[in-house]
Amino acid sequence: MSASIKTVTTVAELREQMAAWRANGQSVCLVPTMGALHEGHLSLVKLAGKTGERTVVSIFVNPAQFAPHEDFDSYPREREKDMEKLAALDVDLVFAPARDEVYPENFSTHVTVEGLSEGLCGASRPHFFGGVATVVAKLLNQCRPDVAIFGEKDYQQLLVIRRMTRDLDMDVEILGGPIVRGADGLAMSSRNAYLTSDEREKAPLLYKTLLQAAKAQSEGGQVRAVLKPARSTLKQGGLDVDYLEICNAETLAPIEGGVSEPARVFGAVMLGKTRLIDNVAVP
Numbered sequence: 001m002s003a004s005i006k007t008v009t010t011v012a013e014l015r016e017q018m019a020a021w022r023a024n025g026q027s028v029c030l031v032p033t034m035g036a037l038h039e040g041h042l043s044l045v046k047l048a049g050k051t052g053e054r055t056v057v058s059i060f061v062n063p064a065q066f067a068p069h070e071d072f073d074s075y076p077r078e079r080e081k082d083m084e085k086l087a088a089l090d091v092d093l094v095f096a097p098a099r100d101e102v103y104p105e106n107f108s109t110h111v112t113v114e115g116l117s118e119g120l121c122g123a124s125r126p127h128f129f130g131g132v133a134t135v136v137a138k139l140l141n142q143c144r145p146d147v148a149i150f151g152e153k154d155y156q157q158l159l160v161i162r163r164m165t166r167d168l169d170m171d172v173e174i175l176g177g178p179i180v181r182g183a184d185g186l187a188m189s190s191r192n193a194y195l196t197s198d199e200r201e202k203a204p205l206l207y208k209t210l211l212q213a214a215k216a217q218s219e220g221g222q223v224r225a226v227l228k229p230a231r232s233t234l235k236q237g238g239l240d241v242d243y244l245e246i247c248n249a250e251t252l253a254p255i256e257g258g259v260s261e262p263a264r265v266f267g268a269v270m271l272g273k274t275r276l277i278d279n280v281a282v283p
């Protein structure tokens, strides 16, 4: 355990370190984050420690995945606390580039993953997956890890990135880590810090409702009949539904009749000015 983890801010330094590890035949696992780290992020870092010989954590609040009206400026930035949390784990390098290092002047290339990016979060945040795919493509090219780990909390994001790496022949394995929740079931998220105490009390209803819907769906019947009462429950609990859908777990195609394939329930709600997302498998 070390109090100070080596931190680099330039791609040149990152590549120098990567080259040294590669020369020693060591495998590297990358965990991309936007910082304000919580147990969800740390679970991915722990998974990285079990997966590869070296662990790199990147911290970069990516402006390209925020629309102008969204929370880029107010997004929590807690570098000192993040470094303390990472110091307690087995992390070999933190890559924390400045905005100009990632997006130099005249930056003009964008990655679009069609289809998978268009429903669910992509419908209400049309800029989002393009911004994520572009920055993750860059990170993977900059670092060239053997494995990169993403959380199932952002399940659609995980599938979009997996598809991108396959389509663009990127030589990296994409691993998903399970969702980490608080004792009351609320999925951990850096944005939970925005919730007032009243909103924080209401927030676990999202997971509870998704679980109930997944259970009801597993007992058979039509998706519509499962989702209608679930939407009412959320609304009555003060959660403003952005979407609530049951989708194919691999293609994310919305399911409308009965469920006969691997499926998940996906939900996004606004609670005051905070957007919460979550998903659970239909057993």
Ligand code: AMP
Pocket (backbone or CB within 6 Å): 032, 033, 034, 035, 039, 040, 041, 043, 044, 149, 150, 151, 152, 153, 154, 177, 178, 179, 180, 181, 187, 188, 189, 190
């Ligand atoms: P973010 O900093 O929000 O971009 O998240 C960085 C990574 O952590 C992404 O792969 C997320 O899916 C993952 N992550 C965020 N919250 C959780 C959670 N509660 N459980 C598991 N992974 C998470």
